[in-house]
Each structure stands twice: as structure tokens, then as C-alpha cells.
Amino acid sequence: MNNGDGKRLNGEAEEEDEDDLDGEGREAWERTYTDERSWESLQEDESGLLCPVDDKILHHAQYRRRLRSLSSTTTASRIQKGLIRYLYIVIDLSKAAAEMDFKPSRMAVVAKHVEAFVREFFDQNPLSQISLVTIKDGVAHCLTDLGGSPESHVKALMGKLESSGDSSLQNALDLVHGYLTQIPSYGHREVLILYSALSTCDPGDIMHTIQKCKNAKIRCSVIGLSAEIFICKHICQETGGLYSIALDESHFKELILEHAPPPPAIAEFAIASLIKMGFPQRAAENVISICVCHKEAKGGGYTCPRCKARVCELPAECRICGLTLVSSPHLARSYHHLFPIMPFEDVAPTQHKLPKTCFGCQQSLLSSVLMQEVELPSLLPALNADDASALIAIFIFMKACITAQAVRA
Structure with missing residues (x-):
């Protein structure tokens, strides 16, 4: 009996050792760091450049950008975007933020990409302002006031990275609603919630709070780091925001940076108005x-x-x-959001003939005294598209230089 039990225990130990090894002979602790070896996922292409082995993520990002470009070209209407945005970033710092499914933790990943998002936001929206709000222990705290300094927001966030307690969406929306209702009508009121928990601990009826945000024209968007939650999806549907779930760190970075460009302006607030500056x-x-x-x-x-x-x-x-x-460069960088240009159309290089007049001043680019016209159509059929476009660019540059010398003389 004892010998049989001993053999059985030894057999179970051997089976457990085999389970700890994967198909490639790695230990359990080694598999944790396998995904972080980014240098192993690179290969050299035909031109000698390094490219990732798995191109699924790149192809997915290119596919999404292509869909957005196609949708913008099919719609001939010019969409006016928001010039002055007031954005509250609500960060969930409950005990769910300490989970380690995102390495090293959800809280560290969120803080890292919020820092990049704040800098990108002010680069694309110079006249806008941001405020940071944290949720933990069932209470919402205003970490920073509305301001246009990215350094102050990043410094305040990095000093308060502690997770504890539960999260409360209703307290966060009530706090943000109280601040955004004081914003003038020309400002775009937005809330971006980075939510890690799977539940919310609310003191009252959250549906009433969502209705107040909807009546105040507050656009609420949520990026979840766990599973899909009904209440988060309901908030985004009622207020016109976006709801998405991050699959991994790179996907989370892509999702949060999608909120940096200004959204379309609300029709009733898109009318012309004077703002004292x-x-x-x-x-x-x-x-x-x-x-x-x-x-x-x-x-x-x-x-x-x-x-x-x-x-x-x-x-x-x-x-x-x-x-x-404000300063004049801030106003100039934000002006293109009011009057966006029409989408460009792709033109094949072989179909684009060499211009003979300047597009701006309509003056002739050819000079019968200094140069003779070179016939390019006879050379284009023997060249591919890249060589033909390069040759056209060289001749245009030469003509521009000769014209400049003639004007100077």
C-alpha cells in the first residue's frame, strides 16, 4: 500500500512537472516574459530593413485607417469640429486597477498612456483644457483643475498612483457634471472614463445622473480594461460617446489616442459666436x-x-x-478645425502632365531664352511609376530654379 501510494505520488509529481513545461520546453515563469521579448519578433526583409514577424496588428490598424479615409471621401459634406474643448479624464484607481493582466499592472499602463495622451491632446487642441479625476474607495476626487499645462497634469497624476476600494461611476459623473455645467456654450464638454472595474458602487440612481449629463450636452466616452459592462455602454449610447474594450497594451494606446483629434461640433452650438480673448x-x-x-x-x-x-x-x-x-500661434494652429479642407483625390503620376504655368500667379514657367522645353511623354512609357514621378519632380525643380534666376536677373 505504501509502495503503491509512493509510486502514485511520484507519478503525480512527474505529471505536474510536465504540465509546467510548454511545447517548447519553457518553464512556467519563463512563459510570463515570452511576450516581452520584442526583439525575437523581428525579421529582415528583402531591402535589409527590420519588420515584425506578426503583421496582424499593423494590418488591423491600417484597415481601420483605410475605413475612416473611405468614409471621409464618400461624404462630400465638410464636418466642422470643435475648437475649444473641456475634457475631464476619469481614471479608475480602485482595487481592480492593481490587477496584473496588463504588465506590470493596469494602473501603471493607464498612467503611462495618459501621459502620452495629454501631450498629444494639447498638440492637436492648443486652446483646449484638461482636468484629471480619480475614483477610489467609492469617492471621486478632482486631481487637477482645468488647465492647459501638460506638465502639471502629468506631475499630479504620477504622485497619486495608489489603488484601493471600489469605484463609483455615479459619483464621478456627478462631480464632472457640476464642473462642466459652468462651461460657456461655445466650449465642448467631454468626459473620458478609463475604467478597470467590473462593477460600480453608486449611492443613488445612476440613470438620473446619466439623464442630467445628456441634458447638459456632455459627451461621455469609456475605455474598459476588463470585460464589457452594460452601464458603461448605456452611458456612451445616451450621451453620444464611444465605448471600447482594450485587448492589450498596444490596443489601449490606439484607443486612447483616437480621442485626441477634436470630435464633430454639435449642430446647435456650431453657430458663429464672438469670444473675448x-x-x-x-x-x-x-x-x-x-x-x-x-x-x-x-x-x-x-x-x-x-x-x-x-x-x-x-x-x-x-x-x-x-x-x-492665448497666444497667436495657438489660435493659428486651431483655425483649421473650423474650416477643414476637402479630402484629396489620388492621381496617378503617369496621368499628371507637367505644368506650364504657376498655380499661384499663373505666370509661365517656361523661358524661351534660358531653356528649351523637354518632351517627357516619350520617356514615361519606359519607366515605372516611381521613376516617372521622380523624373517629373526633378524637371519641375529645374524649371523653378531657372525661372527664379530669370526673375532675379
Whole structure:
């Protein structure tokens, strides 16, 4: 009996050892880091460049971009987008954020890509503002106020990365609703929720809160890091937002960066309206004064043209008189959202003839004294598309140089 039991136990131990090894002979702890060996998923193509072995993710991203481009070309209408956006980023820091299905944890992955998103957001929306809200222990906390400084948001977020308790969507929406209702009508009110939990601990009726957000024209979008939840999908459907689930870290990065470009403007708020803005001047670095944003004595900054108060960065809102302070480059970079250009049409290089006149001034690009016209159609059939387009570009550049010399003479 004992010998039989001993053999059986030894047999079970051998089976467990075999289960710990996969088909390639790796240990269980080795399989954890297999996906992180990114250098092993590279190969060299015919031209000597490195490319990933598995192109499914790249093909999927290209397919989604191609669908968006096709939808934009099929619709001939020009969509007006939001110029000034007020975005609240709600980050779930409950105990579900400490799960390690995203390496090293969901909380670390979210913080990493929120930092990249904040910088990309201000690059594409110079006149917009962002605020960070965290959810943990069933309470929503406003981490940063609305502002246009990416450094202050990133610094505040990295100092509060602690997860505990449960999450509450209703408390977060109530907090955001109280702030966004004070935003003027020309501002676009948006909420982006990065949700890790599978449930919500609400003190009241969340359906009433969702209806208040819908009436206030607040666009709520949710990116989930776990499974699909009905209440999150219902929030996005009622408020006109987007709901998506991240499959892995790269997919999460792609989903969050899709919210950086400005969304289409709401029809009733897309009418022309006048907004008071101030263009402050840069103060001298050796002049020390107290800034109204940090209430500290600093040098430099910008002086409000209305009340002469000092602010550190632009764009900002003066805490004394409430005037919106921007710079001319910020306004110029945001102007293309009001009047977007029509989508371009692809033209084959062989079908595009060499222009004889300038598109801007309609002056002739040919000079009978300095050059003779070169017939290109006889050369194009013997060349492929890339060589033909390169040859056309060279001749256009040569003609432009000769024309410039003639004008200078």
C-alpha cells in the first residue's frame, strides 16, 4: 500500500512537472516574459530593413485607417469640429486597477498612456483644457483643475498612483457634471472614463445622473480594461460617446489616442459666436511678481492685458478678471478645425502632365531664352511609376530654379 501510494505520488509529481513545461520546453515563469521579448519578433526583409514577424496588428490598424479615409471621401459634406474643448479624464484607481493582466499592472499602463495622451491632446487642441479625476474607495476626487499645462497634469497624476476600494461611476459623473455645467456654450464638454472595474458602487440612481449629463450636452466616452459592462455602454449610447474594450497594451494606446483629434461640433452650438480673448505680452525674466495661478513669486510669465495680473503659462484663464489668455500661434494652429479642407483625390503620376504655368500667379514657367522645353511623354512609357514621378519632380525643380534666376536677373 505504501509502495503503491509512493509510486502514485511520484507519478503525480512527474505529471505536474510536465504540465509546467510548454511545447517548447519553457518553464512556467519563463512563459510570463515570452511576450516581452520584442526583439525575437523581428525579421529582415528583402531591402535589409527590420519588420515584425506578426503583421496582424499593423494590418488591423491600417484597415481601420483605410475605413475612416473611405468614409471621409464618400461624404462630400465638410464636418466642422470643435475648437475649444473641456475634457475631464476619469481614471479608475480602485482595487481592480492593481490587477496584473496588463504588465506590470493596469494602473501603471493607464498612467503611462495618459501621459502620452495629454501631450498629444494639447498638440492637436492648443486652446483646449484638461482636468484629471480619480475614483477610489467609492469617492471621486478632482486631481487637477482645468488647465492647459501638460506638465502639471502629468506631475499630479504620477504622485497619486495608489489603488484601493471600489469605484463609483455615479459619483464621478456627478462631480464632472457640476464642473462642466459652468462651461460657456461655445466650449465642448467631454468626459473620458478609463475604467478597470467590473462593477460600480453608486449611492443613488445612476440613470438620473446619466439623464442630467445628456441634458447638459456632455459627451461621455469609456475605455474598459476588463470585460464589457452594460452601464458603461448605456452611458456612451445616451450621451453620444464611444465605448471600447482594450485587448492589450498596444490596443489601449490606439484607443486612447483616437480621442485626441477634436470630435464633430454639435449642430446647435456650431453657430458663429464672438469670444473675448486676450493676447498677453511676455514679461521680463528679471522682474519678480506673484502669479495668480500658483500664488508664488516667480520671474517671467505673461501679463493679462485687462487687469495686469501675471500668469505662468498659456493658454489659461485669468483668475482675476476671467479673460481667456492665448497666444497667436495657438489660435493659428486651431483655425483649421473650423474650416477643414476637402479630402484629396489620388492621381496617378503617369496621368499628371507637367505644368506650364504657376498655380499661384499663373505666370509661365517656361523661358524661351534660358531653356528649351523637354518632351517627357516619350520617356514615361519606359519607366515605372516611381521613376516617372521622380523624373517629373526633378524637371519641375529645374524649371523653378531657372525661372527664379530669370526673375532675379
